[in-house]
Amino acid sequence: MNRSTVNGSTSAKVQAGLETKWPKFREELPHQKPPFSKRNWGSPLHSLCSYQGKLKPSLAHHLVDLFSVPGDLVVDPFSGAGTVPFEACRTGREGFGIDIAGLGYVLSRAKVARPDPAGVKAILAELQTTFATEEPSVDEAGSARAVSFNSAIPDYFHPDTLREVLLARRFFLERWGASNEWAFVYSCCLHILHGNRPYALSRNSHPITPFAPTGPTEYRALLPRLVAKIDRANADWDPAFTPGGAAMADCARPWALPRPADAVITSPPFFDSTRFYMTNWMRYWFTGWERADFVRGVADFFETRQRRSLDVYSQFFSRAAEAMRPGAHLVMHLGFSKKCDMAVELAARVGDGFEHIDTFYEGVEHCESHGVSDKGTVKGHSYLVLRRL
Numbered sequence: 001m002n003r004s005t006v007n008g009s010t011s012a013k014v015q016a017g018l019e020t021k022w023p024k025f026r027e028e029l030p031h032q033k034p035p036f037s038k039r040n041w042g043s044p045l046h047s048l049c050s051y052q053g054k055l056k057p058s059l060a061h062h063l064v065d066l067f068s069v070p071g072d073l074v075v076d077p078f079s080g081a082g083t084v085p086f087e088a089c090r091t092g093r094e095g096f097g098i099d100i101a102g103l104g105y106v107l108s109r110a111k112v113a114r115p116d117p118a119g120v121k122a123i124l125a126e127l128q129t130t131f132a133t134e135e136p137s138v139d140e141a142g143s144a145r146a147v148s149f150n151s152a153i154p155d156y157f158h159p160d161t162l163r164e165v166l167l168a169r170r171f172f173l174e175r176w177g178a179s180n181e182w183a184f185v186y187s188c189c190l191h192i193l194h195g196n197r198p199y200a201l202s203r204n205s206h207p208i209t210p211f212a213p214t215g216p217t218e219y220r221a222l223l224p225r226l227v228a229k230i231d232r233a234n235a236d237w238d239p240a241f242t243p244g245g246a247a248m249a250d251c252a253r254p255w256a257l258p259r260p261a262d263a264v265i266t267s268p269p270f271f272d273s274t275r276f277y278m279t280n281w282m283r284y285w286f287t288g289w290e291r292a293d294f295v296r297g298v299a300d301f302f303e304t305r306q307r308r309s310l311d312v313y314s315q316f317f318s319r320a321a322e323a324m325r326p327g328a329h330l331v332m333h334l335g336f337s338k339k340c341d342m343a344v345e346l347a348a349r350v351g352d353g354f355e356h357i358d359t360f361y362e363g364v365e366h367c368e369s370h371g372v373s374d375k376g377t378v379k380g381h382s383y384l385v386l387r388r389l
Contacts, residue, residue, distance in 0.1 A: 082108035112244030119181035270335030321353030
């Protein structure tokens with residue numbers, strides 16, 4: 001069977017399902033109700049690493065189910081924590097995540113590929129050797145002190161723990177993109193970097209956004225905590241899991257996909273809301289950012305560019321149209337506030353490549369705050385649904 005036949009069949013199946021399933025979704029909003037409303041719904045791997053601004057996994061699940069069928073290539077060009085591509089992979093699709101930030105790339109790649117246990121053990125052995133034979137440089141220690149928002153990096157750790165954190169950061173950066181196992185172990189290390197439980201390497205802080213640390217300074221060895229996190233993360237892999245892919249790239253530029261996308265499902269940064277690089281600032285540092293990057297490194301981020309003009313989405317829609325097959329759907333989960341109704345503004349910038357299918361709104365009362373003010377100025381969520389012509 002050739003690909004065009006498959007695409008035609010996929011379009012027909014999705015379109016037929018949408019005629020009944022999409023109105024039902026709009027009416028019932030199933031992700032707001034049990035069992036989908038549970039904080040820990042779905043695979044434990046959705047919590048591979050804490051991430052401020054993560055799309056609700058059960059919402060990703062329903063959107064993937066509505067707008068694709070098993071075997072489809074489902075792309076999220078604002079992948080973040082990898083929620084959409086992972087949910088696609090665990091339900092028999094090929095998920096592909098694109099993110100401009102190193103943190104998003106690492107987390108997305110880790111979730112779309114089942115790691116090989118032998119490769120994971122090899123990385124842990126190399127890391128152990130690094131701790132036994134190397135020392136952080138003066139420059140590495142100095143750059144860590146310069147990264148200070150809620151508090152400076154060294155304030156979070158016992159000096160011996162800080163030494164291991166600095167060496168681990170160097171270790172992963174020197175092997176950037178080396179393997180799926182690299183991404184998996186890296187993500188596990190990112191998760192334990194800070195928090196308020198014994199698994200965390202830091203003094204007492206928040207597990208999502210690193211608020212200023214409190215409590216005693218005590219040595220917390222990195223390697224045993226990392227191994228324990230890996231063991232927990234390896235506890236659940238879905239039988240239907242299909243490997244996917246990830247890329248670190250600007251989605252306003254051409255997308256490098258393995259084939260045309262059968263669905264694009266995404267949630268771009270909400271206008272005038274969360275700045276992901278600040279709420280996730282310590283994990284951005286651990287994936288390579290230095291102090292200056294928090295100023296100059298964000299110029300190409302959509303949360304920066306859209307404050308100047310939402311016209312940047314005209315470029316996004318052009319790139320999406322190039323990357324999608326005819327008949328494929330583009331679904332955007334957006335925010336609206338007093339300052340900006342993103343669905344209305346973006347619909348005006350779609351261009352000739354898409355047909356507008358629907359726009360609708362829901363409140364944010366059901367959203368969890370996870371102990372931080374993560375809604376910003378957002379008063380509700382909106383959905384913009386388009387079909388590639």
